Amino acid sequence: MSQGIEFNRLMLDMRAMQMDAMAAPKAVAAPQEAGSSFADMLGQAVNKVNDTQQASSQLSTAFEIGKSGVDLTDVMIAKEKAGVSFQALTQVRNKLVQAYQDIMQMPV
Secondary structure (H helix, E strand, O other), X not given: OHHHHHHHHHHHHHHHHHHHHHHHHHHOOOHHXXXXXXXXXXXXXXXXXXXXXXXXXXXXXXXXXOOOOOOHHHHHHHHHHHHHHHHHHHHHHHHHHHHHHHHHOOOO
């Protein structure tokens, strides 16, 4: 049950970050502030993915040692959630690298 709540919270966080990213170009006050807030947002996303992976690993370890109250379905859901969040972060990284490469290839 708590895994479902955590998944819903993760989805809400991702939607909130998406809304922030979509609203950011409209609310840019200074270039330095936009770069700083984007870096903060990206750092928070990396930290959330790391936390998700660590929680998954801890749950898996608890199941392996036979801790009571740890169900296989909870372990599998946590592993999938960690995998999906990592894949999403990888895709964001790939898009950022591609955008950087496109900008660097633009004629000055």
